[in-house]
Amino acid sequence: MTLLARSQTKAMDRKAGESLLAYEERLAAFIQEANDRAAAAAKERNRLEQEEEAKQQKEEQDRLRQEEADLQAAAEHRSRQRERLFTRETVIGDEAAQWVEVTSADGAPKTEKGLSALAQVSHDLVATCALQILHLQQTVDQMLARLQALEKQPAAVAAAGPSTLATRVQVLEDDVSNIKRVHRDFRTSRRRLDMHHVPNNDRHPCLYHRSGGACQAWLDNILTSHGVAVSELHTKLTWQELTDAWHKRFQVEPPDLQAMDKLNKLHQNTLLSQDWIIEFQRLASTPDLPLAFRAIKHLFIMRSCPALQNALTQIAETLDTSDKLFSTAARIILTNIEARNAGRSSATTSGT
Numbered sequence: 001m002t003l004l005a006r007s008q009t010k011a012m013d014r015k016a017g018e019s020l021l022a023y024e025e026r027l028a029a030f031i032q033e034a035n036d037r038a039a040a041a042a043k044e045r046n047r048l049e050q051e052e053e054a055k056q057q058k059e060e061q062d063r064l065r066q067e068e069a070d071l072q073a074a075a076e077h078r079s080r081q082r083e084r085l086f087t088r089e090t091v092i093g094d095e096a097a098q099w100v101e102v103t104s105a106d107g108a109p110k111t112e113k114g115l116s117a118l119a120q121v122s123h124d125l126v127a128t129c130a131l132q133i134l135h136l137q138q139t140v141d142q143m144l145a146r147l148q149a150l151e152k153q154p155a156a157v158a159a160a161g162p163s164t165l166a167t168r169v170q171v172l173e174d175d176v177s178n179i180k181r182v183h184r185d186f187r188t189s190r191r192r193l194d195m196h197h198v199p200n201n202d203r204h205p206c207l208y209h210r211s212g213g214a215c216q217a218w219l220d221n222i223l224t225s226h227g228v229a230v231s232e233l234h235t236k237l238t239w240q241e242l243t244d245a246w247h248k249r250f251q252v253e254p255p256d257l258q259a260m261d262k263l264n265k266l267h268q269n270t271l272l273s274q275d276w277i278i279e280f281q282r283l284a285s286t287p288d289l290p291l292a293f294r295a296i297k298h299l300f301i302m303r304s305c306p307a308l309q310n311a312l313t314q315i316a317e318t319l320d321t322s323d324k325l326f327s328t329a330a331r332i333i334l335t336n337i338e339a340r341n342a343g344r345s346s347a348t349t350s351g352t
Contacts, residue, residue, distance in 0.1 A: 311336065
């Protein structure tokens with residue numbers, strides 16, 4: 001509240017000889033005038049504040065639109081570069097094949113042989129880049145699909161998510177490890193190559209150039225044992241023979257069998273009830289899992305704690321889909337204290 005000086009309030013004093021009625025009327029007019037000035041000043045401040053806020057909002061909207069336009073332009077530029085790469089790969093492959101034919105003749109100049117080798121390496125690099133682009137795109141698509149699936153889960157299942165930060169971090173780490181393991185899987189590499197229509201003779205170099213660590217060291221040993229360069233490995237080992245050798249060396253286990261093995265060891269007593277449902281549902285949704293829904297439902301019920309097992313058994317006939325099974329289990333543990341707080345030893349007998 002602003003305090004007025006004496007010079008400002010002097011006009012409010014009653015004048016000599018002024019009647020009480022006249023004084024009150026003059027005082028009321030003075031107060032009204034002061035209120036009008038204060039209201040006008042407040043209105044002007046509000047107008048200035050609104051103009052400033054509108055200006056800031058417009059600047060923010062312009063900035064966001066510019067950022068979106070820049071991102072769109074960058075995405076279009078990358079898309080054009082990718083299309084050029086895919087288009088040129090076939091051309092480079094044909095040119096490399098022509099160089100090989102030219103230099104295979106007797107008496108071919110040494111310079112042409114060097115250019116032929118350079119063309120072959122260029123083709124291998126372009127094919128590898130194209131392969132990695134498709135590999136990355138499919139990884140992004142898989143992650144987006146998983147996010148969309150999580151967004152579409154029922155509210156009860158969403159409420160049954162990991163209950164602690166440590167558990168959530170562990171689940172994320174397990175997911176990342178699983179994704180990395182799948183990406184290293186030789187069959188995944190083979191599918192990328194087949195999808196990109198890489199010729200059989202070029203698959204060996206593509207695999208070599210995109211490998212690293214133990215995989216590339218293993219391939220180096222194979223090249224040394226056969227005494228050939230990577231571009232000639234197809235003359236010593238067919239693609240199927242290399243596949244069989246890979247599986248034998250690294251004991252590659254398909255994701256469906258990995259999920260099957262985890263399901264056989266998973267009990268409700270190994271995790272908190274809410275986390276256990278999420279993990280079981282994730283494993284049961286693995287593609288190509290060698291289990292029908294009936295077997296999954298039976299396994300899920302038998303591995304539950306006694307309270308949850310009893311509740312699910314009574315309505316088992318109505319649980320004819322995975323969504324019904326897991327969402328019903330999630331609702332039960334939210335209302336059943338015994339099922340929700342199952343101890344680490346409560347499901348041992350029911351799960352064996």
